[in-house]
Amino acid sequence: MASHTAGPAGTVGIKDVARAAGVSVGTVSNVINRPDSVAESTRARVLSAIDRLGYVRSESARQLRAGSSRMISLLVLDMGNPFFVDVARGAERTIRDAGLGVMVCNSAQDPAEEATYLSLFAEQRVRGVLLTPADATGRNIDAFRRHHIPFVLVDRVAEDSADCSVSVDDVVGGALAVRHLLDSGHRDLAYVGGPARIRQVQDRRDGAHNALAAAGLPPETLREIPTERLDVAAGRDAGARLLGLADRPTAVFCANDLLALGLLQAMFAAGVRVPEEVAIVGYDDIEFAAAAAVPLTSVRQPAERMGAMAAGLLLDELQDPGHPHQSVVLQPELVVRRSTLTPPGKAE
Amino acid sequence: MASHTAGPAGTVGIKDVARAAGVSVGTVSNVINRPDSVAESTRARVLSAIDRLGYVRSESARQLRAGSSRMISLLVLDMGNPFFVDVARGAERTIRDAGLGVMVCNSAQDPAEEATYLSLFAEQRVRGVLLTPADATGRNIDAFRRHHIPFVLVDRVAEDSADCSVSVDDVVGGALAVRHLLDSGHRDLAYVGGPARIRQVQDRRDGAHNALAAAGLPPETLREIPTERLDVAAGRDAGARLLGLADRPTAVFCANDLLALGLLQAMFAAGVRVPEEVAIVGYDDIEFAAAAAVPLTSVRQPAERMGAMAAGLLLDELQDPGHPHQSVVLQPELVVRRSTLTPPGKAE
DNA sequence: ACGACCGGTTGAAGCGTTTCGACTTTTCGT
DNA sequence: ACGAAAAGTCGAAACGCTTCAACCGGTCGT
Numbered sequence A, B: 001m002a003s004h005t006a007g008p009a010g011t012v013g014i015k016d017v018a019r020a021a022g023v024s025v026g027t028v029s030n031v032i033n034r035p036d037s038v039a040e041s042t043r044a045r046v047l048s049a050i051d052r053l054g055y056v057r058s059e060s061a062r063q064l065r066a067g068s069s070r071m072i073s074l075l076v077l078d079m080g081n082p083f084f085v086d087v088a089r090g091a092e093r094t095i096r097d098a099g100l101g102v103m104v105c106n107s108a109q110d111p112a113e114e115a116t117y118l119s120l121f122a123e124q125r126v127r128g129v130l131l132t133p134a135d136a137t138g139r140n141i142d143a144f145r146r147h148h149i150p151f152v153l154v155d156r157v158a159e160d161s162a163d164c165s166v167s168v169d170d171v172v173g174g175a176l177a178v179r180h181l182l183d184s185g186h187r188d189l190a191y192v193g194g195p196a197r198i199r200q201v202q203d204r205r206d207g208a209h210n211a212l213a214a215a216g217l218p219p220e221t222l223r224e225i226p227t228e229r230l231d232v233a234a235g236r237d238a239g240a241r242l243l244g245l246a247d248r249p250t251a252v253f254c255a256n257d258l259l260a261l262g263l264l265q266a267m268f269a270a271g272v273r274v275p276e277e278v279a280i281v282g283y284d285d286i287e288f289a290a291a292a293a294v295p296l297t298s299v300r301q302p303a304e305r306m307g308a309m310a311a312g313l314l315l316d317e318l319q320d321p322g323h324p325h326q327s328v329v330l331q332p333e334l335v336v337r338r339s340t341l342t343p344p345g346k347a348e
Numbered sequence C: 001a002c003g004a005c006c007g008g009t010t011g012a013a014g015c016g017t018t019t020c021g022a023c024t025t026t027t028c029g030t
Numbered sequence D: 001a002c003g004a005a006a007a008g009t010c011g012a013a014a015c016g017c018t019t020c021a022a023c024c025g026g027t028c029g030t
Helices: A014-021 A025-033 A038-054 A059-066 A084-099 A113-123 A139-146 A170-183 A198-212 A232-244 A257-270 A305-317 B014-019 B023-031 B040-053 B057-066 B082-097 B111-123 B139-146 B168-183 B197-215 B230-243 B255-268 B304-317
Strands: A071-076 A101-106 A128-131 A151-154 A164-168 A187-195 A221-225 A250-252 A277-286 A297-301 A329-330 A331-337 B073-074 B101-106 B127-130 B151-154 B164-168 B189-193 B220-228 B251-254 B279-284 B297-300 B328-330 B332-336
Touching: A014 A025, A014 A038, A014 B328, A025 A038, A059 B057, A071 A084, A071 A113, A071 A305, A084 A101, A101 B101, A113 A128, A113 A139, A113 B014, A113 B057, A128 A305, A164 A305, A170 A198, A170 A250, A170 A277, A170 A297, A170 A331, A187 A198, A187 A232, A187 A257, A198 A221, A221 A232, A232 A250, A232 B297, A250 A257, A250 B014, A257 A277, A277 B279, A305 A329, A305 B230, B014 B023, B014 B040, B023 B040, B073 B082, B073 B111, B082 B101, B082 B304, B111 B127, B139 B328, B151 B304, B164 B168, B164 B304, B168 B197, B168 B251, B168 B279, B168 B297, B168 B332, B189 B230, B189 B255, B197 B220, B220 B230, B230 B251, B230 B255, B251 B255, B255 B279, B304 B328
Parallel strands: A071 A101, A071 A128, A128 A151, A151 A164, A164 A329, A187 A221, A187 A250, A250 A277, A277 A297, B073 B101, B073 B127, B127 B151, B151 B164, B164 B328, B189 B220, B189 B251, B251 B279, B279 B297
Antiparallel strands: A297 A331, B297 B332
16 A cells, blocks of 8 residues: 555655656755745645655755754753753743754763763754753863853853853752751751762752851751762662761751652651651652652752743843843742651750 | 864864865764774874864764664653653663663653654654553554654553554553452542543553452442543542542542552541541552652552663664564562551451 | 785765755736 | 736755775785
């Protein structure tokens, strides 16, 4: 039933369609790209030929000739973290509404993976890139600057003022979390997070220290429990280490909700009550934080909005290359739940 | 500092490199693709020119000439569901180990989105596709069959024996869940899930009915609460409807963990105790199920393995187009947690 | 010492599009 | 009814790369 499908080679090209419809290749191209510029009858004939032959235009040929693709790529830190899935959702919607395609990739917090993807993007001549950097040095992105490929940093404030970025103030967020713990009467805290190379991890810790300083407390009030990754397993692991401590802190601030959830599991497994024996604050306020064994107090970030705004900035820049670069900083918000309920005894 | 960067046009091509290194374009191409076939000294000279000019090869030109891309695409049902993130992880690793690139996309359970992505893939001449269909009719995939683009169905058994697939037996999984509830003494059940067009939703319900029949109970024992989507919000919504029922079932089987988590939240909010007043079973055993307010009994699926196996099958087919098509069916496993702990009174 | 062979290198022929000037036919204003 | 503009259509020239037959000195086996 598909005997007329194959062209001279195995694949049907625009030439085959032209021949079948009895027109020139230029006209076929016009039918596809500027349908109004071709006569009704011709158009119908060409469309029917396209359909009959099962013609599919070759994007690589189109792109070669046109010089650029219709793709934006989005490289996130960790697709296993629902927070980034939300960011991606926001960006995707905005970009698709603008008629461009999106390609979401996951660097899994690995600078090497990040570099691999970025050079892939460059080879593909993507129109622009949205990036949550895994590499603190920012070296990976240099090539883009050099080649004038537009990009916007997501969830990270641009250091170079020539770049665009959309982020949430992590220092404020960290302070919010720790101030809340101090207000609840805690005086022996821990910060769980890592690796330190990730900017967000540093900033949230700095914010925590700011809150300490503002309350006139020494930095040692906050012990640091470094982790290798930012996932649930790392949280469980940190929990184990915490349990091994002679004098356990009464409250823990985690660099994200995945860690907090893992920590919570470890506490449960060991029979340590939350929040009575240990209070926990997470970060991101992912959907699962509210559904946790003990609903988690967390610092909420406007994830979807951040993705959408970053995409918007990138689209602006694509339209007007001379457009003013800007760093948008959004504000986080503390959501208090049971995991930090003031223990009756210690309340002030 | 980058005055020698620009070629005749704005972009540096292989010709510019050739000129700068004093060799022919063919040699530059060889340096990139078959480095061993070119003399040490020439290679060094070319590489230095590449570096100096900041040359990046154009993937579209490469692909146009070579005839096919180096990409596999993976289209999943819902990136908001950690289950699919795990599937993607497994597939990604396998494919990248084989030296190909992966592009993950999200149909968000929408057949129209699915169709859009599939035609994008066809235009990009991807090497192959891994697909969790959102469209029950399978019409969307017909074009791929016609164009002989290899694909493997993921989490869905191939109906046409000419296709490959890797899936987990959802009928068995559904039966596992309901048998467990029946064994725990429940005789008034509900099934929460939808939309019915999704195959997994149907199969799990069918399995549930099988378990009922095996126990000699009438089908009405299991009431159905349809949902529009398979996410946490839909679960909360279903919970609200459940609470409105005059005679509430004593146990609920949810088509996936997200629904179960939402349902759990609704029960909590209404002060209904789980499992004492309502037992809940989820499906997928995502990482967050164990960390839930009441740890969730769930049917575990080997997500990462499924992704890896599907990728493996696809790679096989790419190497040997005549390779025998196969449908691999993996087995699910019940993980019992607190959400279905037998209520003391009803225990038998 | 001569042909065969071999490691390097070249240059040109496409790959399937889009684009654009040229060409043909139709339509219109006067 | 005539010339001009408009509406369609054509065909060839890129786009940047890979591939491949051909070429060019050397080296080797005999």
